[in-house]
Amino acid sequence: MRELLENAAQRAISYLDGLDSRGVAPTPExxxxxxxxxxxxxxxxxxxxxxxxxLDEVCSxxxxxxxxxxxxxxxxxxxxxxxxxxxxxxxAWDQNSAYYNATPATALVELVALRWLIKLFGLPAExxxxxxxxxxxxxxxxxAAARHGVLQSAGWNxxxxxMFGAPPITVIVGAEVHPSVIKSLGLLGMGRNRLxxxxxxxxxxxxxxxxxxxxxxxIVIAQAGNVNTGVFDPFTEICERAHExxxxxxxxxxxxxxxxxxxxxxxxTQGIAKADSWATDLHKWLNVPYDSGLALxxxxxxxxxxxxxxxxxxxxxxxxxxxxxxxxxxSRRARGVEVWAALRSLGSKGISExxxxxxxxxxxxxxxxxxxxxxxxxxxxxxxxxVSFGEPETTNRIIAGIQKEGTSxxxxxxxxxxxxxxxxxxxxxxxxxxxEKSLDAMICVAKEERVK
Ligand SMILES: Cc1ncc(COP(=O)(O)O)c(C=O)c1O
Numbered sequence: 001m002r003e004l005l006e007n008a009a010q011r012a013i014s015y016l017d018g019l020d021s022r023g024v025a026p027t028p029e030x031x032x033x034x035x036x037x038x039x040x041x042x043x044x045x046x047x048x049x050x051x052x053x054x055l056d057e058v059c060s061x062x063x064x065x066x067x068x069x070x071x072x073x074x075x076x077x078x079x080x081x082x083x084x085x086x087x088x089x090x091x092a093w094d095q096n097s098a099y100y101n102a103t104p105a106t107a108l109v110e111l112v113a114l115r116w117l118i119k120l121f122g123l124p125a126e127x128x129x130x131x132x133x134x135x136x137x138x139x140x141x142x143x144a145a146a147r148h149g150v151l152q153s154a155g156w157n158x159x160x161x162x163m164f165g166a167p168p169i170t171v172i173v174g175a176e177v178h179p180s181v182i183k184s185l186g187l188l189g190m191g192r193n194r195l196x197x198x199x200x201x202x203x204x205x206x207x208x209x210x211x212x213x214x215x216x217x218x219i220v221i222a223q224a225g226n227v228n229t230g231v232f233d234p235f236t237e238i239c240e241r242a243h244e245x246x247x248x249x250x251x252x253x254x255x256x257x258x259x260x261x262x263x264x265x266x267x268x269t270q271g272i273a274k275a276d277s278w279a280t281d282l283h284k285w286l287n288v289p290y291d292s293g294l295a296l297x298x299x300x301x302x303x304x305x306x307x308x309x310x311x312x313x314x315x316x317x318x319x320x321x322x323x324x325x326x327x328x329x330x331s332r333r334a335r336g337v338e339v340w341a342a343l344r345s346l347g348s349k350g351i352s353e354x355x356x357x358x359x360x361x362x363x364x365x366x367x368x369x370x371x372x373x374x375x376x377x378x379x380x381x382x383x384x385x386x387v388s389f390g391e392p393e394t395t396n397r398i399i400a401g402i403q404k405e406g407t408s409x410x411x412x413x414x415x416x417x418x419x420x421x422x423x424x425x426x427x428x429x430x431x432x433x434x435x436e437k438s439l440d441a442m443i444c445v446a447k448e449e450r451v452k
Contacts, residue, residue, distance in 0.1 A: 004048050009088075011056045019068035023406025030061035069429040070408040070438050075227060075255045075384075077287035078427040086341035087289045090334060097334035098324035110336030111321050116343050117294060120351065121260045121280075123273050128300030130307065130326040131282075131292070131335040135254035138279035138295035140184040141328060143219065144306040145297045146248040146277055147188055150217035152302070153246065159305060163189040170218040172196045172247075174206035174233060176226055181252055190219075202416065203229045203379055208237035214245035222249060224269055224278075225256020228415045228422060229377075230362075230384035232256055236271030249275040254293075255426060258285040259382060262352035265359060268381060285355065285383075287428040288338040295326075358383045358425040361435045365423050368439040374446065377420050385423040389446050392419035398449045407441035408434075 036058050065071055067078045079087070090106070100107040114129040130141050147169065151158045154167040171190055173181065175197045186192040199210045204226040211220070220242040222233040235251065242249045251257070251272055257280040259265035260272065272278070276299070282292035297303040308325040324330050346354065362383045366376045369387050377386040389395045399412045399421045413422045425435075 004052065007049065008052055011052070011060075015056075015060050016067065019065045022065060022068075024065045024068060024071055024409040025403050025406060026062045026064060033058055034062050064409065067429075069427060069431060069434040071427065072423045072425060072438070073409050073411040075281075075284050075424045075426055077284045078429045079289040080287045080342055080345065080428050082341045082345040083288040083338040086338045090337040095334055096331050098330050098332060099322045100318045100320035103334070104320070106334035106337055107321060107323055109340045110323055110334055113336040113340040113343060114294075117339070118296065120343075120348060121257055121272075121278070121296075122266075122269075123278065123296060124298050126300065127296045127298050128303045128326055129297070130295040130303065130328075131323065131339065132295060132327055132329075133291040133335075134283060134293040135178075135252065135279050135281040136180040136184060136293075137328065138281070138293040139178075139181050139250070139252055140187055141295035141303070141307065141326075142250055142277035142279050142297055143181075143184050143188055143190075143221075144328075145295075145299070145302040146219045146250050147190065148306045149276070149299060149302040150219060150248050152305075154217045167217055170196065170214065170216060172198060172211065172214070172218065172220045174198050174204070174221075174223055175200045176204035176206075176228075177221060177223065178227055178252055178254065181221055203231040204416075205231050206233040206238065208234045208241060211238065211241050214242065214247050218242070218245060218247035220247050220249045222251045222275065223256070224251050224253035224259065224272060225382060226384075227254075228384065228386055228413055228420075229379070230256070230382035231379070232259070232268045232381075234271070235269070235275060239271060239274035243274070248277070250277045250279070251275045252279050254279065254281045255284045256382065258351075258355050261348065262355045264352075264356045265382060282335070282339050282342075285358075285426050286339065286342050286351075287354070287426075288335075288342050292335045292339065294339075354428055358427070358430065361430060361432065362423065362425045364432070364435050365425070365439060368435075369442070372443045372446070377415055377418055383425045385425075386413065386415050386418075386420040387423065388418055388420050389449075394449070395419045395421060398446045401445040401449045402442055405441055405445050408438035410442075 066076050095103040095106045097103045097106040118127050132138050148158055156166050173195050182192050198206050200206055222238050224232050239249050260269040277297040280294050282288050283290045304325050362385050363380050366380045366385045370376050375388045389398045410421050410423050413420055
């Protein structure tokens with residue numbers, strides 16, 4: 001076993017060492033070689049070393065260098081070295097972290113990480129939390145608690161009675177709500193189409209004055225960090241209006257909640273602590289390995305009521321926190337271990353520096369591209385930059401050219417009718433030199449493509 005695991009560690013280290021000097025996107029040749037793995041299920045066993053070698057030699061070159069310093073697509077963090085190391089160690093522990101009694105070490109580490117995060121975000125100390133796979137599942141979990149809360153106030157026990165015959169819930173979102181929230185609403189039986197969409201401004205912020213009047217069971221979903229522009233909804237006004245009517249306010253803060261961790265951007269999150277629940281990602285800006293997110297709910301009872309299960313053989317009675325009393329899963333890996341390691345290693349100072357650095361790097365991208373004559377479409381308030389290179393076809397051609405050239409990787413988007421390239425800076429590994437190198441390559445490709 002030792003030899004195999006050391007072999008795997010060596011291969012992983014070589015892979016990471018090579019990220020800086022390879023193209024960010026895999027080559028078409030590397031992708032075409034993946035067909036070597038597309039075979040029928042083997043009947044005979046094979047040597048572990050052979051299996052590992054095949055995986056490394058065929059798959060590693062066909063990966064996208066998301067763990068490297070110049071991947072700026074979607075909103076994707078890398079893995080801080082300590083978080084990858086903690087992930088390996090926790091993998092060896094193989095703890096099914098559902099219950100404290102069976103897995104006290106990982107249950108405690110998760111509890112501590114949860115407390116630290118609540119403090120870091122400036123959220124109510126009594127909040128409960130769930131370590132889940134990402135913001136989609138954290139939105140789902142927090143909205144399950146919201147559904148319980150608003151229906152309980154209407155005298156309906158949703159977990160016991162289900163949605164059939166339940167009082168209808170009004171769900172209010174901003175027009176630029178993230179699609180994963182809509183998916184979560186569908187999964188929760190609240191419908192993907194039964195939404196009231198509140199108009200937003202030119203940057204995507206919900207216009208609080210346009211909120212409809214509210215009555216009966218109501219959930220308002222606000223956003224911290226629009227996936228295109230990075231802007232924030234006006235939480236103070238939204239919470240005041242919603243709470244006057246007894247509504248629940250949930251905030252999707254997949255990456256934007258991290259703005260609360262540094263004085264440089266904390267003002268963007270003003271009023272956010274007045275909400276009732278929050279969702280964030282840990283695999284984005286905290287830079288822990290995939291997949292990792294966190295749901296937070298002010299009223300712990302509502303999250304527990306939505307998530308806890310009981311069965312005779314399950315050791316639920318415990319004076320300690322049972323992780324699975326708060327999550328959709330029963331059997332689960334302890335995602336909080338890498339989170340604890342990141343927080344313990346960076347400290348609040350290191351986190352604040354990382355967030356500030358990425359925001360400064362995003363501003364540098366905007367400045368450099370504007371100076372080269374291209375149009376930045378958004379107010380760069382956080383880590384997101386939207387740039388248009390001209391006509392939609394030109395912009396799309398340049399995005400494809402940048403991806404092919406390989407120095408960096410950015411994706412495309414359409415922002416309020418305008419085709420744009422989206423740059424998202426959220427990796428611990430990105431240095432200022434990486435930004436300059438990427439800018440030079442982007443501008444060079446853009447100039448070449450524009451004359452075609
Ligand atoms: C605002 C927002 N909400 C939710 C999500 C979904 O996150 P995940 O892919 O981690 O489930 C994203 C992803 O980019 C996002 O930006």
